Ligand SMILES: CC(=O)SCCNC(=O)CCNC(=O)[C@H](O)C(C)(C)COP(=O)(O)OP(=O)(O)OC[C@H]1O[C@@H](n2cnc3c(N)ncnc32)[C@H](O)[C@@H]1OP(=O)(O)O
Ligand SMILES: O=C([O-])CC(=O)C(=O)O
């Protein structure tokens with residue numbers, strides 16, 4: 103079972119209190135933002151704060167940094183300042199081509215060599231936030247062996263579509279589905295976008311259930327209150343675990359009798375259903391760890 107990334111919590115990289123406490127809320131990943139949550143006048147201070155937080159504070163989770171796009175005046179400097187602290191993951195926003203990934207990948211490789219880190223140890227993910235990025239999503243996801251995930255950045259994406267955000271996310275449905283397909287084809291995780299109304303718990307839960315059904319591995323979040331809700335939705339229930347166990351038991355019994363197919367509660371069980379049951383159990387075990 104790969105690492106869990108159910109919740110990836112953003113926080114502004116220039117907020118010392120948030121960086122200090124980032125590890126206490128149980129997020130699978132924390133994302134220190136240098137991009138849109140940080141004003142231009144604060145970019146430099148944020149980079150150094152993020153560097154020091156990663157270097158001197160111990161986080162019990164994966165630590166990611168969202169840099170500015172590499173073709174902005176800030177992206178390269180972001181990498182220069184944060185890479186020596188060895189973040190686990192670099193999140194590139196507004197990725198539009200494989201070239202974007204290759205550029206960042208080359209800079210990371212150089213830093214790993216300079217600072218004596220194992221080459222390939224710093225991972226990358228990309229957020230798709232434009233129609234153009236989505237058209238190139240598979241190429242983006244496969245542009246470097248460092249790539250572990252594609253995310254959708256829904257707020258920017260909706261702006262690029264020239265539409266508005268509906269409560270049900272109708273305008274994002276196709277983009278989410280396409281991003282999921284690209285991620286699966288590339289063998290990387292798919293991470294959903296942020297839900298900006300931190301006081302709308304019902305809306306957040308509905309959206310998280312939807313993206314889990316679509317097949318996403320997790321969600322970007324912006325507030326500690328959203329973490330528990332995502333984890334609850336992604337954790338298999340006792341009923342699902344029991345059902346998975348029954349499927350495996352029935353299948354193994356059938357195999358022992360030389361049968362390839364068997365029924366549990368009147369429903370046919372064959373290889374893909376067994377694979378799904380195995381994943382439920384592996385996931386449940388990973389969540390407990
Ligand atoms: C579209 C995009 O690009 S999204 C990505 C960039 N955006 C961000 O990074 C925003 C991150 N989130 C936040 O800044 C805040 O959660 C807000 C502004 C959305 C809401 O703020 P508040 O209403 O003050 O949050 P709330 O009252 O729930 O905060 C409770 C506690 O959690 C802390 N907290 C809130 N959000 C975060 C966070 N994202 N990361 C770490 N700690 C946080 C607060 O500092 C506060 O701590 P305290 O009790 O020790 O004082
Ligand atoms: O990537 C995200 O989840 C947040 C973001 O930048 C966006 O929605 O534009």
Ligand SMILES: [Mg+2]
Pocket residue numbers: 138195231255257258
């Ligand atoms: Mg964005």
